[in-house]
Amino acid sequence: MPASNYRAAADYTEKIPNNVSLHEDRRLQRALESWQPNFLTWWQTMGPTLPTQDVYLRTAVNVGRDGWAQFGHVAMPEYRWGIFLAERDAGRRVGFGEHKGEPVWDKVPGEYRAELQRLIVIQGDTEPASVEQQRNLGATAPSLYDLRNLFQVNVEEGRHLWAMVYLLHAYFGREGREEAEELLHRNSGSLDSPRILGAFNEETPDWLSFFMFTYFTDRDGKYQLGTLKESAFDPLSRTCEFMLKEEAHHMMVGTTGIDRIVQRTVEVMREHDTDDVAGLGAFPLPVIQKYLNFHYSVSLDLFGGDTSTNVANYYTAGLKGRWLEDRRKDDHKLTDDSIMVDALSEDAGNGEQSIGQTEVSALVGLNTDLRREYISDCQGGVKRWNRILEEGGVAQRLKLPHVAFNRKVGAFAGIEATPDGEKLPAGEWQRRQGQWLPTDVDKTYVRSLMQPVHQRGKIAAWIAPPRNGINGQPFDYDYVHLA
Numbered sequence: 001m002p003a004s005n006y007r008a009a010a011d012y013t014e015k016i017p018n019n020v021s022l023h024e025d026r027r028l029q030r031a032l033e034s035w036q037p038n039f040l041t042w043w044q045t046m047g048p049t050l051p052t053q054d055v056y057l058r059t060a061v062n063v064g065r066d067g068w069a070q071f072g073h074v075a076m077p078e079y080r081w082g083i084f085l086a087e088r089d090a091g092r093r094v095g096f097g098e099h100k101g102e103p104v105w106d107k108v109p110g111e112y113r114a115e116l117q118r119l120i121v122i123q124g125d126t127e128p129a130s131v132e133q134q135r136n137l138g139a140t141a142p143s144l145y146d147l148r149n150l151f152q153v154n155v156e157e158g159r160h161l162w163a164m165v166y167l168l169h170a171y172f173g174r175e176g177r178e179e180a181e182e183l184l185h186r187n188s189g190s191l192d193s194p195r196i197l198g199a200f201n202e203e204t205p206d207w208l209s210f211f212m213f214t215y216f217t218d219r220d221g222k223y224q225l226g227t228l229k230e231s232a233f234d235p236l237s238r239t240c241e242f243m244l245k246e247e248a249h250h251m252m253v254g255t256t257g258i259d260r261i262v263q264r265t266v267e268v269m270r271e272h273d274t275d276d277v278a279g280l281g282a283f284p285l286p287v288i289q290k291y292l293n294f295h296y297s298v299s300l301d302l303f304g305g306d307t308s309t310n311v312a313n314y315y316t317a318g319l320k321g322r323w324l325e326d327r328r329k330d331d332h333k334l335t336d337d338s339i340m341v342d343a344l345s346e347d348a349g350n351g352e353q354s355i356g357q358t359e360v361s362a363l364v365g366l367n368t369d370l371r372r373e374y375i376s377d378c379q380g381g382v383k384r385w386n387r388i389l390e391e392g393g394v395a396q397r398l399k400l401p402h403v404a405f406n407r408k409v410g411a412f413a414g415i416e417a418t419p420d421g422e423k424l425p426a427g428e429w430q431r432r433q434g435q436w437l438p439t440d441v442d443k444t445y446v447r448s449l450m451q452p453v454h455q456r457g458k459i460a461a462w463i464a465p466p467r468n469g470i471n472g473q474p475f476d477y478d479y480v481h482l483a
């Protein structure tokens with residue numbers, strides 16, 4: 001392990017906490033220090049809008065067991081966004097593709113520069129995008145506990161942006177620095193310069209959307225980071241490995257957030273002996289299902305096309321692997337393998353297209369492979385929420401819609417289908433989509449429940465309290481001091 005690449009302890013005397021020996025590279029340090037004020041300006045103008053004195057936050061001061069989760073009340077603009085890479089494994093070798101078995105790379109190979117930069121820019125673009133999407137949620141937080149979790153997610157997405165910007169500055173020269181600036185200039189939902197991927201230009205205007213986003217869209221992040229963690233470009237791999245640790249908290253926020261919403265809906269349904277809880281201060285199950293349908297389907301789009309030569313090239317080159325690559329029992333090259341992917345097939349005779357599958361080479365089907373891993377993980381959430389319904393004696397169940405439902409990317413982008421996977425004739429979608437996706441009426445109802453509860457120990461009526469607080473603190477802890 002060369003000392004210049006890794007130090008266990010973060011140096012807090014520097015402006016930018018890091019374990020990458022930033023002080024040994026003055027040029028890089030200066031570049032990052034000149035990006036930092038732009039980042040802070042972005043945070044002030046596009047970050048959380050609710051004024052606070054301080055928030056009980058987790059800060060990473062190191063990557064080791066004790067260092068990555070230091071809790072304390074912090075004024076958010078003074079949060080110490082740092083650069084942390086997981087420890088280096090000196091003997092690590094490329095796990096897949098045509099370079100399989102060779103030592104991993106500490107530098108960017110010239111022939112893969114453009115592709116690597118693109119992957120890092122796309123990943124980096126999502127991080128500030130989510131902060132922008134969530135910026136107004138503080139004003140309607142259901143409790144101080146939830147408010148604190150929102151801010152924890154936000155500061156960590158900010159840190160994940162730092163993680164990608166470090167790679168751009170350290171390894172991609174002038175172009176990398178320009179891309180790092182662009183990451184602060186594109187904005188979620190902007191007409192002139194939107195964020196790169198579709199889901200990151202959607203609104204997150206309420207907490208039902210927030211929990212669905214952290215469940216479904218952050219989970220795409222988990223899977224994409226998992227594949228980049230396999231990368232032969234070792235600094236990217238180590239960065240993603242550490243980001244994944246933080247990502248687990250975001251998953252927890254989404255999973256338990258929906259648990260608590262479903263729990264509360266069940267309680268109100270039982271209390272009033274009715275399915276119709278609209279007007280009783282809880283979310284009706286059909287509304288929860290519509291929000292689930294929306295967030296799940298836009299998150300499926302984030303995996304790209306069902307077939308993609310981009311992803312085949314990334315894999316062959318060793319840039320982006322598969323989820324849990326080393327657990328796969330094959331040759332890790334896939335040149336002779338095939339996979340069934342979703343596709344539209346032409347029905348012989350009438351020229352109609354129908355929802356089906358087709359066999360393609362395993363390499364071009366890798367987006368499908370990853371999407372399937374993601375889908376089976378998402379089933380876990382639905383199972384959990386249905387258990388809450390079952391235990392509450394409620395007969396209805398939630399479910400994931402069919403992969404063809406509401407898709408804008410991939411084989412089914414050109415058709416419309418029901419959540420059960422039935423292809424709709426032209427015109428039917430417009431008429432029926434309100435049964436499956438949130439309507440203006442649903443959104444207005446959801447927003448009507450978004451009244452802030454900012455008193456210690458109190459919680460909004462549409463959500464159950466959490467089972468556990470943060471870092472062993474009780475639910476009624478003073479997680480946030482408002483300004």
Ligand code: BYC
Nearest residue numbers: 123126130197198217218221224301302303304305308310
């Ligand atoms: N919207 O060959 P294809 C996270 C473009 S989330 C708009 O199938 P590929 C987080 C595509 O760019 C994880 N455009 O694509 C979560 C391509 O354009 P070009 C983010 C899209 O490359 C919550 C064209 O369509 N990280 O971390 O195989 C909070 C053809 O597509 C979309 C990553 O995604 C879309 N949805 O796969 C905070 C990892 N999808 O080249 C954070 C890095 C595709 O023809 N990115 N296009 O102009 C990648 O691995 C891949 O680029 C993608 C796309 C999986 C995104």
